[in-house]
Amino acid sequence: MRRTIPLALTLAAAIGPGIADLAAQRASERRVANPGETQFELQLFRPSGGPVVPIFEGWYRNPDGTFELSFGYFNVNTEETLEIPLGSDNFIEPAEFDGRQPTVFEPVPESDRRHWGAFTVTVPADFGSRDVVWTLHVRGQTLSVPGRLTSPAYELAGWEFPGRSSVSPLLRWAPDGPVGRGPRGITGAARQAMVGVPLDLGAWVARDAEAVDDERPINIKWFKHQGPGDVTFAERIAVVEPNAWAQEGGAEVATTATFSAPGEYLLRVLAFNVIREFEFQCCWTNGFVPITVTP
Helix, strand or coil, rough: CCCCCCCCHHHHHHCCCCCHHHHHHHHHCCCCCCCCCCCCCHHHHCCCCEEEEEEEEEEEEEECCCEEEEEEECCCCCCCCCCCCCCCCCECCCCCCCCCCCCCCCCCCCCCCCCEEEEEECCCCCCCCEEEEEEEEECCCEEEEEECCCHHEEEECEEEEEHHHCCCCCEECCCCEEEEECCEECCCEECCCCCCCEEEEEEEEEHHHHHCCCCEEEEEEEEEEEECEEECCCCCCEEECCCCCCCCCCCCEEEEEEEEEEEEEEEEEEEEECCCHHHHCCCEEEEEEEEEEEE
């Protein structure tokens, strides 16, 4: 089993001026004896006024030979959500990989303390030693993190523990549609909505055929990933019991989303087994759906 990642940056460097690079990120990591334990600097937390730190989680191989670079973030604020639109304050270089990153940065979750693997960047098989750099400008600070393939220590299992002791849930946007698993997940067809009118949303979750003996529930959480206004979910959190996800086609997880302003949005649904597996960079699946909201 690969390394544990508690808090994955030198946050002292991130809180102060300058660029948080991969060497600083690596130097700050500590192993923990208890896989469910997270080590972090409590004095860095504050109700509001602090920055958001971009985090490179690691990389994994796709069956087609391409690679996924997985990124998350750490908002040091316990109460404040930050909004940083795509553009000069929130961008990825090279520009061909820009646009998938979140623009909404929620406070630190009490349970897992940061947001793991919120999106990935797909790079070609011959990408080599080049970097994909995510940069945030917030409150006068520039915080950047490079994603790269050159460090074997950052290779992730992708969507399963070695030996398949745990596997990411399967996620579809239709019961008979294409399936996604792992941090890259799957993106659904574009949808239309109107301001103030609840939009019905549904995703289907199940277990891999080789993991049907895993009788744990599947946990679900919805997020606004990008967009100009507020999004209210009728049921933001759900737990899908085995007797539901074991049905043919999986179990539908339904909610509604209501938008406060027109514009282009990207919503994310997260399907995971248990929080402690995030520490080992496993086992969750992201689902994304673009929404165009009109007045």
